[in-house]
């Protein structure tokens with residue numbers, strides 16, 4: 001029995017939500033969606049990147065994720081609006097609430113995307129495209145922004161369909177349409193293929209999704225291991241995962257931050273890592289997870305990324321213990337002076353309720369630290385994130401907790417689509 005899955009994705013979410021608010025709530029005549037415009041951070045802030053763009057801005061060659069000054073060079077009369085995260089959180093809630101009226105199972109996938117399991121809904125099964133179109137129109141009428149809806153039999157194909165032409169479109173990608181609609185696309189468009197994997201595939205002469213689908217599966221398994229097999233399945237449109245109401249557990253917990261200045265000394269770098277470890281481990285503790293592998297990632301001024309992993313002595317969720325591991329990983333990765341502009345920490349190899357392995361050196365010290373973390377978590381939950389901070393952050397330009405875009409968003413779970 002085939003399932004019927006919709007992927008619903010807000011078009012240029014941050015820009016659409018700011019525009020809808022300006023037009024519908026503030027009564028402004030100008031609609032950002034009709035003119036070259038972007039959502040980006042402060043003009044003065046070197047971290048400012050384009051978070052969302054209007055279609056007219058896209059026509060000038062502006063890309064999401066590029067530096068604001070580059071976008072302004074391409075498009076001199078670009079209108080720049082700052083992000084409004086509290087607005088986005090409430091728009092997202094209204095969006096998901098509307099979807100729940102139409103679908104028996106809704107899985108929010110990111111702030112502006114959700115999977116809907118429409119299996120067994122008679123109107124949707126009789127005419128999936130008509131139903132998806134009515135859903136799209138309802139979002140526009142009630143909430144004032146456009147969405148793309150992708151329709152298929154699993155999440156992978158529905159998501160790929162939702163990424164076809166935008167905005168305000170309904171697309172299907174049923175298994176029988178794969179050769180015609182999916183295979184001509186460049187491999188880069190396939191879910192989970194980033195620049196590094198794309199380069200590897202190009203090296204083997206695999207340029208389109210169809211090339212990948214026709215490649216010998218054993219060959220891919222030998223060259224790319226498990227990922228090779230997953231990608232081969234993806235190219236054939238196979239993804240077994242069902243839409244679940246409860247989000248699956250994270251494979252890892254990570255955060256990264258672009259620093260407002262170049263980091264050129266180890267003390268500052270360690271402090272940035274600590275502020276990242278604070279948010280990462282707080283999320284782990286609230287999910288009851290411990291981890292045994294810490295990865296540090298750094299990006300230097302010419303946007304080269306490097307990372308290094310370090311296995312911890314025990315499964316842990318203790319901020320200081322993970323931070324010490326991160327500092328050792330950083331030492332092996334970085335010369336301590338070449339300027340860094342981004343740092344990240346990830347904890348993986350997760351386990352739930354794993355007993356600590358004690359050794360003679362730590363002398364149960366981490367039990368005390370764990371109690372300290374619990375107390376700090378409770379204070380922050382009650383009085384807010386800023387209510388308590390480590391002394392080293394007092395008066396420092398580094399925030400005591402880093403990573404993610406905004407405190408409200410840090411609580412949101414984002415995770416990769418489960419393979420298969």
Ligand SMILES: [Mg+2]
Pocket residue numbers: 009010011012013112113
């Ligand atoms: Mg979107």
